[in-house]
Amino acid sequence: MSVRHIIVKNSLALLVAVGLLAGCKKDSPTPPDPIVPPVVVTTTPPQYGTPFAGVPNREDAVIYQVNMRAFSAGGNFAGVTARLDSIKNLGANVVYLMPIYPVGQVRSVNSPYAVQDYRAVGAEFGTLTDLRTLVDAAHQRGLSVMLDWVANHTSWDHAWITAHPDWYLRNGSTIQSPPGTNFTDVAQLNFNSQPMRLELISAMKSWVFTANVDGFRCDYTDAPTITATDFWKQAVDTLRSVKTHKLLLLAEGSSSSNFASGFDYNFGFNFYGGIYNVYRNGSPATNFDALNTSEYAGATGTQQVVRYTTNHDVNGSDGTPVGLFGGNAGAMSAFVVAALYKGVPMVYNGQEAGMTTPITFPFTSVKVNWTAHPEVTYAYRQLLKARAASAALRRGTPTAYSTANVCAFTKTAGSEQALVLANVRNTATTYPVPAILAGTTWTNALTGASTTVGTTVALPAYGYLVLKK
Numbered sequence: 001m002s003v004r005h006i007i008v009k010n011s012l013a014l015l016v017a018v019g020l021l022a023g024c025k026k027d028s029p030t031p032p033d034p035i036v037p038p039v040v041v042t043t044t045p046p047q048y049g050t051p052f053a054g055v056p057n058r059e060d061a062v063i064y065q066v067n068m069r070a071f072s073a074g075g076n077f078a079g080v081t082a083r084l085d086s087i088k089n090l091g092a093n094v095v096y097l098m099p100i101y102p103v104g105q106v107r108s109v110n111s112p113y114a115v116q117d118y119r120a121v122g123a124e125f126g127t128l129t130d131l132r133t134l135v136d137a138a139h140q141r142g143l144s145v146m147l148d149w150v151a152n153h154t155s156w157d158h159a160w161i162t163a164h165p166d167w168y169l170r171n172g173s174t175i176q177s178p179p180g181t182n183f184t185d186v187a188q189l190n191f192n193s194q195p196m197r198l199e200l201i202s203a204m205k206s207w208v209f210t211a212n213v214d215g216f217r218c219d220y221t222d223a224p225t226i227t228a229t230d231f232w233k234q235a236v237d238t239l240r241s242v243k244t245h246k247l248l249l250l251a252e253g254s255s256s257s258n259f260a261s262g263f264d265y266n267f268g269f270n271f272y273g274g275i276y277n278v279y280r281n282g283s284p285a286t287n288f289d290a291l292n293t294s295e296y297a298g299a300t301g302t303q304q305v306v307r308y309t310t311n312h313d314v315n316g317s318d319g320t321p322v323g324l325f326g327g328n329a330g331a332m333s334a335f336v337v338a339a340l341y342k343g344v345p346m347v348y349n350g351q352e353a354g355m356t357t358p359i360t361f362p363f364t365s366v367k368v369n370w371t372a373h374p375e376v377t378y379a380y381r382q383l384l385k386a387r388a389a390s391a392a393l394r395r396g397t398p399t400a401y402s403t404a405n406v407c408a409f410t411k412t413a414g415s416e417q418a419l420v421l422a423n424v425r426n427t428a429t430t431y432p433v434p435a436i437l438a439g440t441t442w443t444n445a446l447t448g449a450s451t452t453v454g455t456t457v458a459l460p461a462y463g464y465l466v467l468k469k
Contacts, residue, residue, distance in 0.1 A: 104155020256298025
């Protein structure tokens with residue numbers, strides 16, 4: 001990519017320069033020439049590869065989060081490439097890679113979210129060629145690739161710290177860490193700086209061409225330092241102007257402003273909280289119903305919420321789904337609710353293997369054991385396969401029929417209907433079937449067997465049914 005720096009002088013400096021050229025005396029008093037940081041203007045890099053035509057519609061996505069440090073023995077791109085078939089077979093169609101950039105070394109806690117260079121690949125993960133190989137191999141398997149984008153802050157040894165200190169939030173001349181946080185390893189960017197915003201968006205956009213990626217998961221979109229500006233709308237509008245690519249854009253936030261900015265997805269923080277309270281604290285399963293309204297506030301068209309039972313943050317802080325939600329059975333019951341009720345499911349690497357050891361920050365002490373629980377992997381694969389085969393399960397409008405102990409709902413898409421029952425308790429329960437559903441016949445979406453629903457349904461501890469017709 002080519003970069004040219006344009007030095008912009010103020011009008012007084014330009015007049016001084018003209019005066020000198022016109023023959024002003026050398027001893028004529030002139031004001032000092034102000035030091036103005038250069039504005040970086042970057043041309044669009046050439047397109048690597050062919051834009052991927054198989055990017056799913058936003059409502060049909062199943063996102064698979066890859067934490068490269070834990071994903072393979074080598075903790076690199078090659079380790080992900082080697083397991084793409086497994087990700088595909090699980091039922092995912094979008095691979096989301098946690099930050100791939102060089103990690104800062106100054107005040108470092110080795111966080112991949114302390115980005116030292118937005119335009120480079122971190123050596124610990126491999127090279128740009130290795131990333132391209134991963135993306136090419138994913139596309140060959142029908143998988144899209146999404147990069148993690150960390151817009152709010154940089155590492156303390158990012159080149160902008162010295163070249164453009166005005167691009168950062170400062171108290172006097174002192175650059176600040178993100179206010180209201182304990183993120184002392186990073187420096188807060190100043191989103192009132194238009195030159196910084198343009199360069200940040202340019203760097204983001206460059207990966208679409210340099211590595212042929214298919215979208216971004218944008219970190220901490222609800223940061224007050226960003227939401228006070230129109231930055232995300234500016235960034236999303238710029239990315240949407242790339243007409244050669246269909247891009248999926250995920251906001252790691254819950255604000256309705258993310259939908260207004262044009263993101264495809266918000267992050268289901270509140271739904272995860274609901275799962276935690278229902279499975280961990282005994283709250284009624286009816287709590288899920290209201291979240292389908294509140295989390296979609298501001299969503300229009302097919303905009304979605306990404307729902308999960310674990311991710312890199314809560315896995316380290318709260319524990320694995322197996323540990324949190326009642327063993328493998330409880331973890332699977334919780335995932336049925338997250339994956340099918342409404343929205344787009346996300347799987348965090350290792351949960352489909354029934355991991356019991358959390359992957360704690362900075363994600364360097366644990367490697368995923370992929371063969372520990374093949375029966376759990378099968379259950380995830382079976383569920384996601386059923387979702388992919390059913391328009392009602394993917395896109396249907398839900399109707400709630402939950403009780404305190406059973407999350408129950410139908411979903412309807414055209415002439416197709418699905419019925420999902422999930423026991424949220426570690427004891428067997430009997431679900432009273434609403435009159436409108438009693439006596440109906442369905443096909444079990446997981447086994448293919450014909451099933452008639454009577455006036456009650458007996459569910460074992462953490463048992464679930466996924467039916468369709």
